[in-house]
Amino acid sequence: MRFSCGRCGKSYPIDGLAYKCSCGGLFTLRKEGKESVDLPVSLGETNTPLLRKEIYGARVYFKMDHQMPTGSFKDRGSVVLVNKLKEMGIGEVVEDSSGNAGASIAAYCAAAGIKCHIYVPESTPAAKLKQISAYGADIVKVPGPRENAAKAAQEAAGKTYYASHVYNPLFFEGTKSMAYETYVQMGFPDTVFVPAGNGTMLIGAYIGFKELGFLPRLIAVQSENCCPLYNKFYDLPDAEPKPTIAEGIAIAHPPRLEEMASAIRESGGSVMTVSDDEIRAANETLRHMGIYVEDTSAVVVAGARRHFKNGINNMRKVVLPLTGSGLKT
Amino acid sequence: MRFSCGRCGKSYPIDGLAYKCSCGGLFTLRKEGKESVDLPVSLGETNTPLLRKEIYGARVYFKMDHQMPTGSFKDRGSVVLVNKLKEMGIGEVVEDSSGNAGASIAAYCAAAGIKCHIYVPESTPAAKLKQISAYGADIVKVPGPRENAAKAAQEAAGKTYYASHVYNPLFFEGTKSMAYETYVQMGFPDTVFVPAGNGTMLIGAYIGFKELGFLPRLIAVQSENCCPLYNKFYDLPDAEPKPTIAEGIAIAHPPRLEEMASAIRESGGSVMTVSDDEIRAANETLRHMGIYVEDTSAVVVAGARRHFKNGINNMRKVVLPLTGSGLKT
Secondary structure, eight states, X not given: OEEEETTTOOEEETTSSOOSOTTSOOEEEEOOTTOOOOOOSOSOOOOOOEEEEEETTEEXXXXXXXXXXXXXXXXXXXXXXXXXXXXXXXXXEEEEOSSHHHHHHHHHHHHHTOXXXXXXXXXXXXXXXXXXXXXXXXXXXXXXXXXXXXXXXXXXXXXXXEOOTTTOHHHHHHHTHHHHHHHHHHSOOSEEEEEOSSOHHHHHHHHHHHHHTOOOEEEEXXXXXXXXXXXXXXXXXXXXXXXXXXXXXXXXXXXXXHHHXXXXXXXXXXXEEEOHHHHHHHHHHHHTTTOOBOHHHHHHHHHHHHHHHTTOOSOSSEEEEEOBBGGGO | OEXXXXXXXXXXXXXXXXXXXXXXXXXXXXXXXXOOOOOOSOSOOOOOOEEEEEETTEEEEEEEGGGSTXXXXXXXXXXXXXHHHHHTTOOEEEEEOSSHHHHHHHHXXXXXXXXXXXXXXXXXXXXXXXXXXXXXXXXXXXXXSHHHHHHHHHHHTTXXXXXXXXXXXXXXXXXXXXXXXXXXXXXXXXXXXXXXXXXXXXXXXXXXXXXXXXXXXXXXXXXXXXXXXXXXXXXXXOOXXXXXXXXXXXXXXXXXXXXXXXXXHHTTOEEEEEOXXXXXXXXXXXXXXXXXXXXXXXXXXXXXXXXXXTTOOSOSSEEEEEOBBGXXX
8 A cells, every 4th residue: 555646646655754745735545456454453333324214305314423433433534544553553643633533533542552642723622622632642732723733733743643534545545434334235325415624524435435336426515604615616715714513524724625626526416505503403303303413413414405495306315424423512 | 012010910001101010019021922122213223342352451342332322321221112102102201310311212202203301310410411402302300319300200100101211121121132232242241240220231131141041140330339239239238328420320229129139149140339439440441442431331340350350260251331422421
């Protein structure tokens, strides 16, 4: 396995300190033959349930990824990334996160005996900080917006391996498993709504379904208060991001924006935005069905609702991945 | 299916308002032939992972029941109880709980469209109240100790079905599935440590393993600050309960105390108590392995530690069920 620059094609070792190309391009994973990652380090991953339900008069399939070990789908990425790090003998890492990715990397590093430093924005909710530090990770609080935590982690990455859920392609090698599981559980869906912040779910779904040979329509949903992908996709001017209850996807400048837009385009999909009020209402719908997720996870339900209200009937097999547990808030 | 008094044998319908016998005895479930409960109402139950790990120099198997849909093993009981209620056409229930059972019953009632009223002690932690009310359940706060909430629910049970995780045998018909799953995953364990409050896990494990044909040694662990089963089992005087961080099992007068003691005796097991300091240390051990559970769940690890320290070597296949998610605290 090697990292390969998505822009100029230059090749890098996966155990080095470089987390992007000297040309500025981002890495993809290049495998030789049938290379795969062994997973001896485990916190008890299972195939998450695929729950068939009716909402707003339509049948949907909820992919219950908030039931993963640390309460977030990020575990799909962490288990693959951290197992590979362990295999390569890496003993210490840095990562930056607004919460769930940090908790997930911290948990798997604890299980693997890898020391980890999680850089978080000062505004990170207390419950998420508590979870990260429970695993014994070192927390570094960085003032200012989310980007500042990323910058600080990237500086540290000059000396310590960057276990990034955004830059490191090994993480997407994990998040793609959502597509594989879904396929085994229901065959190919025609439409998958995905919450879009840094694109870990979106790009993972894209890679997984591509490998399987059929790419469903990917509909990315963002908060209208922070929607760089929406603006990019429809050639709208950049807007100053505002706070949103969908804090897990409030990413003003996602590094893989191009890649996200191109995945959606190739899938024949689209990007949409929803308001905080719509997200709140969607989450109440879920909760009154007995499903407890954080607001960020409810954006896909708010997005689906808009489609269903317009009587879209070319969606017969709709998957809504639920990404984070309501217990985290 | 009928309820049957464990003391005098009198038979009752399972859809009636009686939750115990007129003689004061508690109900058990009597099945005719191969009766079982269908489970169309689902929140995405899976077989929880059985994770093999080393702790304190010994190999153990963690049964990851905190990964169930509402973050607690109580879902095993709720899914069976609520499905049966739905089948019988019961539209409204009452229940009392110090937290996890209430959240679980509330979630499954939401999924089933059954109205529910959860009676909780005023001291119930805010995060647990938030979860219960998120599902749309009606919360009734009752001042005073845990018992007062039970009394209030039992008064209401004169008019409304009592979906009790303690009195209703249909709940134990669900919690027994832990034994079945464990057997499929590893064969028969020789020892199962269980946290003991009202005995929902203990009695469930007892019923399940008995049905399977082999009863492992059941070791019940209680907080030394609230240990009625320990006192009963070893003929010690009753002690005034004190507060403990293991709040999920802080039950001063468990209605099924006799049944719990007799299950342990039959299994060749024992009862032990652990201190809050031991519980805290055990939970830190778990967290630094990447496993995030509430303090109540760590009592079994604290209990196992004491045994392992004493060099007990007749325990080769030890199961430690982890009952509630750390995200709940």
